Amino acid sequence: MKDxxxxxxxxxVGKAVEAGFDESMVLVEDKRESMLKIANSEPSVIQFWDSVKLKIYLAKNKRIITVEVDASDPSMLDKPFEELINYAGRIMESPFYAPIPEPVEVKPLPELVDDRIIEYMGDPSSLGELVIEAAHRERIDYVAGMIDLSHREKALVTSRDGEYYEESTGMTAYLRAFAGEDGxxxxxxxxxxxRRDKLEEMAETAAKYAFDSRNRVDIEPGVYDIVFSPMIMGNLIGYIARMASAFSVFMGMSIFMKAKPGEKVASEKLTLIDDPHNTELPNSTSFDDEGIPTKPKRVIETGVLKTLLHNTKTASKMNTVSTGNAGWISPHPWNLVIPGGDxxxxxxxxxxRRGLLINNNWYTRLQNHVEGIFSTITRDALFLIENGRVTKPVKKIRIADTFPNLLKNISAIGGxxxxxxxWEVRWPTRIPYILARNIHTSKHII
Amino acid sequence: MPDEDLVFYTLKQAGEMGASYAEARLHSHDTRHILIRNGTVIGVERSISKGLGLRVIVDGALGYASTNKLTRESLHNLAERAIRIARSSSRLIRKPIEFSEARLGRVDYRVSPAKPLDSLGIDEKIKRLQDYWSIVNNSVHKAKIPVFFLMYNEDVEEKIVATSDSGYIHSVIPRIGLFYNIVVMDPGRGSIQRWRQLGASGGLEWLDKFSLEEELRREVGVYERILYEAVSPPRDRVDVVVGSEIVGLIVHESCGHPSEADRILGREAAQAGKSFIKPGMIGERIGSEHVTVVDDPTIPGGYGYYLYDDEAVPARPKYLYHRGLINEHLHNRWTAKIYGVESNGSARAMDYRSEPIIRMSNTYFKPGDHSFEELIEDIRHGVYIKSYMEWNIDDERWSQRYIGLEAYLIEGGELKQLIRNPVLEITTKSFYSAIDAVGKDLRFYAGTCGKGEPAQGVPVWLGGPDVRLRNIRLGVAPK
Structure with missing residues (x-):
């Protein structure tokens, strides 16, 4: 398929140049994907996708136009090119324009393809059976969730003679178990x-949390020390990573509008890495959408903001260099890693002494991205911790605080x-349990 | 092959290969975006998506496969694939999937914009969007506007849906949408952020109907005043007038979502969650007699407008809560079969990659008879919350939280000072039960509703009038 x-x-790219554009980049992605969705401990639907997607970047006189074609008929592009060259004469110079980078050699990443994923895509039902069975080893009532398998090939060509290709596979899965009235x-x-071992552990962990969280009691909202599971902290740290995109800063959607690289933004316990070279995590890639070689980078290192995430455009505007995180318009993280602690x-x-252990959350929303005022509501298992021991399962509560407080109050990192x-953790995230102190919680009043 | 032939070819293949039910949908979006920051164009985006989705029932299992490779060979393979994956999972099925009988449409319809999307050139559209920046930037006196980001969208969605039991729908729906983010800032006072979405089905006539020039001027002035003048919300119990923008969101979140029958039956339990509504709760009281919530796809201009759903079932208004009682759920043909009712036409798919699932359309709180003045005239001590930013609700749609953005104290029946970040945190039943008066002005707001796996975002309207709640204790957001 590469050729x-x-x-x-x-x-x-040739067509774009012929149409009159100064520069062009074309990213072609051919992807096959299958997903088994489970509800009430049986398949609710099994889905398969086979598609080729074209993403086209065009620039003329520093005007930027992007095109996405999720259709395989190349003749569909003829009319848009006519229209787009016409646009280029009628829009203004983009303040984000930067020239397409010179091509550089990209070292391929090893081990991005697992043939077993491709094989199982044809029939993932035995994997469904595995997770349903593993969860039901615990005394639960039923499970819901999904297993997704994908095989992707991507090719990038730029009008500066850059040519890049990569093939990868991925597995993503989650399972939710239910036990009794409220577990x-x-x-x-x-x-x-x-990774059948990961699927099995996932099912067992969900089931154990479900069984242990039956018969919940109410607690008063207040200020608690909280042990965040990887699920909930994965969600919250995803917001931090998104706000670390330089584009989010330009768009007024980031707490980092108020901080500059080199400033302390979190507890010294926290280091946050964007790691596109971790070949176990499924967004790993050797090159970004501009053909810049990717690299692991510390976004936050021992509490200090080290860098925002850049493509060549945001980097040019902020007088720095790309971090290999394009997105043509908006840079984004690849895989997030918080290294294990002690x-x-x-x-x-x-x-x-008095706190909470939280399994999961959803619906994190912000009142103000610049100030980082947010709340999120717990779902699934939630436990009261008293004097160093988990004592009882408790009912849902909100975390209602600010991201700057949360980051500063991280006090210990699991090993x-x-x-x-x-669903709520968009980027693959390698993360331990994390303890943060003095976190404000809230609950409905009536 | 012509588009219609692609659909019927695939449907026929699926039938011959053993599907007891099949439904093919050729689905396209043709979209244009303009991105503007502080009056300058960042870029223009064009996207085209076109492909075919095939859903089948085989041996009691549901399979969905899609492709954008629209050749005869590819579609044959697609049908084979859909049948094979459904059959492979059927050995794990305990309750075979069946669809209800339905009166299916055979219809061709399209929305005709009053001002077609191409009736203005891109430069004219950009000029209009740039004018918004001038208005925003000129509406502050002391504070600064570091960011006014605006994204303008046009989309034409076209679908041909055909089912193995003779449903056939061809539809074309153009839509227009705007998102904007404003940050009003004073380094000594902090910042106010407003993120807002507008949208409708139709054409450029909506740029006039949105009246954004006037609204931006007004709201930016208010946000600046919040920075300098707003006081803390009262901590004692007060009467609260909840503005229509929040009422629209509340009915979407705490009536529409929990009324989705697939959610009630646990199909979305690991994603969007379950519902506090359980089977058998039709007729139970959820609020005061002032509460009626309707989901109606057929409202002209609605962002969630359609006349037939993606299973070819005719759309109609659904009275989800009626005079304070749980009244009707949102159904597709699968849930209708289980409930022993007719589908009420609530199945929607975002694009060709997406299976049709139960969705809202245009959901609104039915208006009452009070003017705004009448709602507040007898409030001695209260709060009016006009707009919001932060909100969330638990995965059974019971405990919810909304933080006011533009909000005022009410004293002696009149609006007084602005208040900052009042928090309404309340259960679904408490909210609907505390309503004792309902405004007469119905307003709609646009949203993109997320559900499903992979997540599908579909356009919806959320609407309502202002409503009055008695005796509520408000919280305050963290600093």
């Missing part, structure tokens, strides 16, 4: 490989990391 994709991309637990897993989960809990990705 076909590169050939397609080259032809479109529920959720966990997830991801990899570039088919504590076992038991030790994190034993460090808490074991988990590879997490689900």
């Amino acid at each position: 076909t994709l590169l050939d397609t991309a080259n032809k479109i 529920s637990g959720q966990w997830s897993a991801c990899s570039t490989k088919l 504590y076992s989960l038991k030790e994190l809990i034993s460090d808490v 074991r990391t988990y590879d997490i990705r689900w």
Whole structure:
């Protein structure tokens, strides 16, 4: 497929130049994906996608136009090119314009493809059976969730003679288990490989949380020390990573409008890495959408903001260099990693006099991205910790605080990391349990 | 092959290969975006999506496959694939999937804009969008506007849906949408952020109807005043007038979502969650007699407008809550079969990659008879919350939280000072039960509703009048 994709991309770049554009980049992605969705401990639907997607970047006289074609008929592009060259004469110079980078050699990443994923895409039902069975080893009532397998090839060609190609596979899965009237637990897993062990552990963890969280009691909202599971902290740290995109700063959607690289933004316990070279995590890639080689980078290192995430355009505007995170318009993270610390989960809990252990959350929303005022509501297992021990499961509560407070109040990092990705954790995230002190919580009043 | 032939070819293949039900949908979007920051164009985006989705029932299992490779060979393979994956999962099925009988449409319809999307050139559209920046930037006196980001969208969605039991719908729906983000800032006072979405089905006539020039001028002035003048919300119990923008969101979140029958039956339990509404709760009281909530896809101009759903079932208004009682759920043909009712036409798919699932359309709180003045005239001590930023609701749609953005104290029946970040945190039943008066002015707001796996965002309207709640204790957001 490599030659076909590169050939397609080259032809479109040629067509763009012929139409009168100064510069062009074409990213072709051919992707096959299957997903088994589970509800009430049986398949609710099984889905398969087979598509080729073209993304086209065009520039003329520093005017920027992007095109996305999720259709395989190349003749569909003829009319848009006519229209777009016409646009170029009628719009203004983009303040974000930067020339397409010179091509550079990109070192391929090893181990991005697992043939077993491709094989199982044809029939993932036995994997469904595995997670349903593993969860039901615990005394639960039923499970819901999904297993997604994908095989992607991407080719990038630029009008500066850059040519890049990569093939990868991915597995993402999550499972939610229900037990009794009110018990529920959720966990997830991801990899570039088919990892039955991860699927099994995911199912067992979700089921254990569900069983242990039955018969919840009410607690008063207030200020608690909180042990965040990888699921919930994966969600919250995803917001931090998105706000670390330089484009978010330009758009007024970031707490980092008020901080500059070099400034302390978090507890010294926290280091946050964007790692596109971790070949276990399924967004790993050797080159970004501009053909810049990707690299692991510390976004926050021991509490200090080290860098925002840049493409060549945002980097040019901020007088720095690309970090290999394009997106043509908006840079984004690839895989997020918080390195493991020194504590076992038991030790994190034993460090808490009165606090909470939270399995999962959803609906994180912000009142103000610049100030970082947010709340999120817990779902699934939630436990009260008293004098260093988990004492009882409790009912849902909100975390209602600010991201700057949350980051500054991180006090201990668990040792074991988990590879997490689900609905509320957009980027594959390797992350341990994390303890943060003095976190404000809230609850409905009537 | 012509588009219609692609659909019927695939449908026929699926039938011959053993599907007991099949539904093919050729689905396209033709979209244009303009991105503007502080009056300058960042870029223009054009996207085209076109492909075919096939849904089948085989041996009691549901399979969905899609492709944008629209050749005869590819579509044959697609049908084979859909049948094979459904059959492979059927051995794990305990309750076979069946669809209800339905009176299916055979219809061709399209929305005709009063001002077609191409009736203005791109430069004229940009000029209009740039004018918004001038208005915003000139509406502050002391504070600064570091960012006014605006994204303008046009989309034409076209679908041909055909089912193995003779449903056939061809539809064309153009839509227009705007998102904007304003940050009003004073380094000594902090910042106010407003993120807003507008949208409708139709054409450029909506740029006039949105009246954005006037609204931006007004709201930016208010945000600046919040920075300098707003006081803390009262901590004692007060009467609260909840503005229509928030009422629209509340009915979407705490009536529309929990009324989705697939959610009630647990199909979305690991994603969008379950529902506090359980099977058998039709007729139970959820609020005061002033509460009626309707989901109606057929409202002309609605962002969630359609006349037939993606299973070819005719759309109609659904009275989800009626006079304070849980009254009707949103159904597709699968849930209708389980409930023993007719589908009420609530199945929607975002694009060709997406299976049709139960969705809202245009959901609104039915207006009452009070003018705004009448709603507040007998409030001695209260709060009016006109707009919001932060909100969330739990995964059973019971405990919800909304933080006011533009909000005022009410004293002696009149609006007084602005207040900053009042928090309405309340259960669904408490909210609907505390309503004792309902405004007469119905307003709609646009949203993109997310559900499903992979997540599908579909356009919806959320609407309502202002409503009055008695005796509520408000919270305050963290600093």
